[in-house]
Amino acid sequence: MxxxxxxxxxxxxxxxxxxxxxxxxxxxxxxxxxxxGSSADYYQTLIGTITGNWQGYGELFTTLQGQWFWKIFLVIITAIPGVFLLHYLVIGAMHFDHEGEQILFFPLFTRIVHFFAAVSFSLLAITGLSMVLGAYLGGGALIRTARYVHIGAALVFVLPALVMLTMWFKDMLPRLHDIAWICMLGGYLSKKKKPVPAGKFNAGQKMYFWLATVGGVVMAYTGYIIWGMGTTALDTVRLYAIIHNGLGMAILAFYLAHVYMSVFAVAGSLHSMKTGYKPKEEVDILHSLYKYQ
Amino acid sequence: MARMKFLCDVERCIDCGGCVVACKEGNHIPVGVNRRRVVTLKEGEPGEKSISISCMHCADAPCIAVCPVDAIYQRADGIVLVNKKTCIGCGYCFMACPFGAPQFPAGNVFGARGAMDKCTFCAGGPEETFSDEEKRLYGQNRIAEGKVPLCAGMCATKALLAGDADVVADVYRERVFQRGSGANAWGWDRAYKK
CATH class of the missing domain: 1.20.5 (Single alpha-helices involved in coiled-coils or other helix-helix interfaces)
Known part of the structure; x- marks a missing residue:
């Protein structure tokens, strides 16, 4: 025991x-x-917890949005129309015989799709620009409305953009002759009507097409994230805001060129987007490689 | 002129959340908007420390730099304020701010963010001082009344200090001095143990 x-x-x-x-x-x-771990280390951890990696995209976004974006946009909307004005005064518009033989270039369906894309995209460009340069327009209700219109127009634009992407995909694929077209700037620098190497669409149209459709989808996605933010990591939102502004600049530049070509540089081309018919002479010169029946 | 500043003494903050509640109630902040929040490190572990954070009223404020409509401005005493009637709710200030200070009430067209709301240092806004409009849009204007912001005024442990930067710095320096000298002095471990 x-x-x-x-x-x-x-x-x-x-x-x-x-x-x-x-x-x-x-x-x-x-x-x-x-x-x-010293108290200095503690404060370092603390600041890291609070501010995250601000020195990454946060600082970049602040610098770009604070000092560069509005200036670059301002240069784009003044310099590009300025160059075009000079072109219009020095070289002038191209005139083609609209009385002669006509060729069906854009069937009804493509015209309708293009119409919706054109209206919604123009709204996107105008409202987007008014937000970028909002400080000069006083901000407030006007720019706030522009912001609402921007998302409304974006929702409208996505559908025709995707339809355009599929219906013109083959015609828009890059070809070797596009390089020649770019080297001679589409023949717009001379008054002579010499056939330029281009199929149904020239290299300029192709560049704008890919920017507006594929780029447009990128714009729509980044814009959607910027609009909602929600649970997206803040650093991602910052990066998307940078992409949205940067890509917006490129698309806007091509948009201005597209508007100038259709409204001023090639007389009557706006008309052919309404009726679908282009003069045979215009097709033979500006789209010399296009095989029509 | 005095330069207004917040300072949160992490040795004193006990994560009671009183500053957050005082701010929300006293300024009638909508649900989902937090002008002030408390961040805690090592929660529930030895060495737990908390700090109360709001708008830092930066000298070179990133939010002012990025605002596309110039709705944010800085007073001569350093307080950064927003004009809610100019703000378009784009959210760029939130992306630029390192401290997550700008807040946005939801519930507008297409679920859009409303005008930005953030800590005003209890200094109201651009509307006429003590007007109903100012109170409705921005909350109290305690600075014009000669009082410190609500959060600092109610802080039970007096961890959160607000006011003239020189005075705040003096108070904090005094505390740090009293807390310890020699091996207990702030920065000693950094200087001699590493």
């Missing part, structure tokens, strides 16, 4: 000692954890 009690006593003693050793070892670890 005495032996048994001694055994129990010894076992209990061992158990208690073991627990004490484990606990004290843990405490030692905890105390060691407290003593490592």
């Amino acid at each position: 005495q032996k048994f009690f001694r055994c129990v006593f010894l076992l209990t003693g061992l158990l208690v000692a073991g627990v004490v050793v484990i606990v004290s070892a843990r405490e030692g670890q905890v105390l060691a954890g407290l003593s490592t």
Whole structure:
């Protein structure tokens, strides 16, 4: 009996000692954890927790949006129309015989799709620009409305953009003769009516097409994230805002060129987007490689 | 002129959330908008520390730099304010701010963000001082009344200090001095143990 009690006593003693050793070892670890890392390190962790990686896209976005975006947009909407005005005054518009033989260039369906894309895209460009340059328009209700119209027009634009992407996909694929077209700037720098190397669409139209459709889908997605933010990581939103503005600049530049070509540079081409017919002479010169029946 | 500043003493902040509640109730902030929040590090572990954060009223504020409609401005005393009637709710200030200070109430057209709302240092807004319009849009104007912001005024442990930067710095310097010298002095471990 005495032996048994001694055994129990010894076992209990061992158990208690073991627990004490484990606990004290843990405490030692905890105390060691407290003593490592200075207060300066603590504040560094704290700032990191609060501000995240602001030095990444945060700082970049602040610099770009604060100092560059509006200036570049301003240059785009003044310099490009300025160059076109010079072109119009020096070289002038191209005139083709609209009385002669006509060729069906744009069937009704493509015209309808193009019409919706044109109206919604013009709204997108105008409202987008008015937001970029909102400080000069006074902000407030006017620009706020522009912001609402911007998302409304974007929702409308996505559908015709996707339809255009599929219906003109083959015609818009890059060809070797596009390089020649770019080198001679589409023949717009001379008054002579010399056939330029272009199929149904010339290289300029192709560049605008890919920017407006594929680029348009990128714009729609980044814009959707900027609009909603929600649960998206802030750094991603910052990056998307940079992409949205940068890509917007490129698309806007091509949009201005497209408007100038259709309204001023090639007389009557706006008309052919309404009726679908182009003069045979115009097709032979500006789209010399296009095979029509 | 005095330069207004907040300073949160992390040795004193106990994460009671009183500043957040005082701000929300006193300024009638809509649900989902937090002008002030408390961040806690090592929560539930030894060495837990908390800090109360709101708009820092930066000297060179990124939000002012990026605002496309120039709705955000800085007063001579350093307080950064927003004109809600000019703001279009684009959210760029939120993307530029390192501290997540700008807040946006939801529920407009297409679920659009409304005008930006953020800490005003309890200094109202661009509307006429003490007008109903100012109170409705921006909350109290305690600075014009000669009082400190609500959050700092109610802070139980006086961790959150607000006011003239020189005075705030003096109070904090005094505290740091009293807390310890020698091996307990702030920065000692950084200087001699690393």
